[in-house]
Every structure is written in C-alpha cells, then in structure tokens.
Amino acid sequence: EDQVTQSPEALRLQEGESSSLNCSYTVSGLRGLFWYRQDPGKGPEFLFTLYSAGEEKEKERLKATLTKKESFLHITAPKPEDSATYLCAVQAEGAQKLVFGQGTRLTINP
C-alpha cells in the first residue's frame, strides 16, 4: 500500500532560522511527488512536482529535493508569511489519485 509520512508534525522557528521538512514515502513505482502549502481555511496551493531521484526545484525561500525514499522541503531564512501547513503527496504509476501525508504545521515567529 502506498504511504506517505511527514515529519515533524509541527515545527516552530524564529524568523531567519533555516530548517527542513521531511516526507518519507513508499510507493509501487513513483510517477510524481508533490509539495503543497495550505493556509488555514483554504485549499492547498501547488508548490512543486518532483519526478525522479536527484531532482531539485526551488521557489523563493523553498527548495525541494527527492531521493528514492524521501523528499525534503528546505526553507532558507524563513519569514512569518511562510507559516502554513506543508503537505506532501505521491502519485503512483498507473494511478490517478494522490496519497497525502499528514502535513507539517510550520510556524515562523518574528
């Protein structure tokens, strides 16, 4: 069964304090791994898609990396507006649906 586990469940950082969020996955053939950001009371906002081990993608203060077993979302010098829940999801080969992790609630204190 395809599974996604995110850690930590919650993370509090000071503004400017860089860190990483982890997404471990098991899937029967990876089609893609996706990162989303979700603010309270809103739908998830698409951030990145990673397709193969070794791939990296960047957007502003965020960088996503992928290995055969896990993905990291690195956040560099975060700002309070980066506070949100970050969701990781995988899509298996031949499947249409995404399997989501439980998310990491990130809080950046000014």
Add this chain to the structure above:
Amino acid sequence: GAVVSQHPSRVICKSGTSVKIECRSLDFQATTMFWYRQFPKKSLMLMATSNEGSKATYEQGVEKDKFLINHASLTLSTLTVTSAHPEDSSFYICSARKAVNSYEQYFGPGTRLTVT
C-alpha cells in the same frame, strides 16, 4: 495559470436537506476532477475521482448515493450532499488536473459545510 474556484465558500443547511457545491476550472480544461474532505487539523481524504462524461469512482467507505458527483463538462464538477446530517459537516475541497499527461492537481479554495 491554473485557477480553480468553488461555490459557495460557506453554506449552512438544515438536517435532511441537500446542498450542491460547484467546482470550476477557470482558465483550463480539466479532464479529471477530484473531491476531498478535510477534518480539522487533518490531512485531505479523497472521496471520489471524476472524469468528464463518465461516472465518478468513489473511494472505499464513501457512499455514492449520499455524495452525488457530476462532471458534465471539462470545466465544471458538482458535489451534492443529499439528506445532509450534522456528521456531514466538514471542509470540502475539489481539485482539477489539466490534461491526461499532466500530473499536477490544482485545488479550489474549499467549501465549509455546516449542517444544523
């Protein structure tokens, strides 16, 4: 861009009534749309996958007669919660995929349903 809208954003209905939620892809055609339910501080739970012009595929444990899904066009899918009960109160979110060979799902802003 890839903008998905939902209407209404919030709805309150009485127990026993039905409520319809619309999901529209505004700037692209969506061959596949998905409906999710999200409980407070929990991740998204897929309810069903909807392909344009065909019947929706429901996840195990989701009652298809209670949650009616219609995907009549490439830009519109609807979810109707029939005979709603307080336990159906939740945050419902739709997503849309751009094309058959595109993997990203773009999410709507969600609909908060409260059944009294």
